Amino acid sequence: MCGILAVLGVGDVSLAKRSRIIELSRRLRHRGPDWSGIHSFEDCYLAHQRLAIVDPTSGDQPLYNEDKTVVVTVNGEIYNHEELKAKLKSHQFQTGSDCEVIAYLYEEYGEEFVDMLDGMFSFVLLDTRDKSFIAARDAIGICPLYMGWGLDGSVWFSSEMKALSDDCERFISFPPGHLYSSKTGGLRRWYNPPWFSESIPSTPYDPLLIRESFEKLLLRGS
Numbered sequence: 001m002c003g004i005l006a007v008l009g010v011g012d013v014s015l016a017k018r019s020r021i022i023e024l025s026r027r028l029r030h031r032g033p034d035w036s037g038i039h040s041f042e043d044c045y046l047a048h049q050r051l052a053i054v055d056p057t058s059g060d061q062p063l064y065n066e067d068k069t070v071v072v073t074v075n076g077e078i079y080n081h082e083e084l085k086a087k088l089k090s091h092q093f094q095t096g097s098d099c100e101v102i103a104y105l106y107e108e109y110g111e112e113f114v115d116m117l118d119g120m121f122s123f124v125l126l127d128t129r130d131k132s133f134i135a136a137r138d139a140i141g142i143c144p145l146y147m148g149w150g151l152d153g154s155v156w157f158s159s160e161m162k163a164l165s166d167d168c169e170r171f172i173s174f175p176p177g178h179l180y181s182s183k184t185g186g187l188r189r190w191y192n193p194p195w196f197s198e199s200i201p202s203t204p205y206d207p208l209l210i211r212e213s214f215e216k217l218l219l220r221g222s
């Protein structure tokens with residue numbers, strides 16, 4: 001568990017606004033008592049309250065790509081991070097955090113990388129090169145995420161409603177298995193398993209296969 005808060009495109013870049021965002025992020029402190037971090041770029045802020053699980057010594061967040069042009073704040077655990085790391089040999093990892101792969105996967109594969117993640121997560125990624133951002137939530141919504149809109153045109157994301165409800169004109173519960181992209185300006189489903197279509201299966205029922213698949217699934221995170 002961790003707490004994330006991201007505010008993108010605030011109308012006012014004063015110190016008072018920054019203090020306000022830090023104050024709101026503190027409302028998530030109970031989710032992550034080990035570290036508090038914030039990164040700001042122009043009118044965008046990414047904050048993190050960390051419960052250190054993977055790489056407690058150097059995995060503090062926000063996390064970055066090598067030249068710090070991509071910034072991420074993540075709540076969750078990426079179970080297949082070692083496997084993904086093996087695909088990212090050209091990158092210089094700076095921490096042992098399971099979440100650092102997110103920055104490099106984005107660089108290599110673009111927004112589509114979310115489908116490669118096996119785990120529970122909610123995150124916000126800011127690409128400072130074109131000031132675009134994405135936010136995503138795991139397939140079944142294990143990690144919480146809320147999204148809001150400020151009167152100044154700002155877009156907000158937070159692990160709990162209490163960090164954005166006072167400052168947003170409108171807010172929603174971020175739907176599981178979805179991705180928000182500032183480039184398209186909308187939410188779309190990234191999790192599209194074949195069974196989602198509700199078409200009637202044509203393969204005959206095989207209880208042994210069901211048992212084996214279920215066991216494999218249960219052992220996956222251990």
Ligand SMILES: NC(=O)C[C@H](N)C(=O)O
Binds near residue numbers: 053
């Ligand atoms: N705990 C988290 O949600 C983030 C990350 N997996 C960490 O260990 O720090």
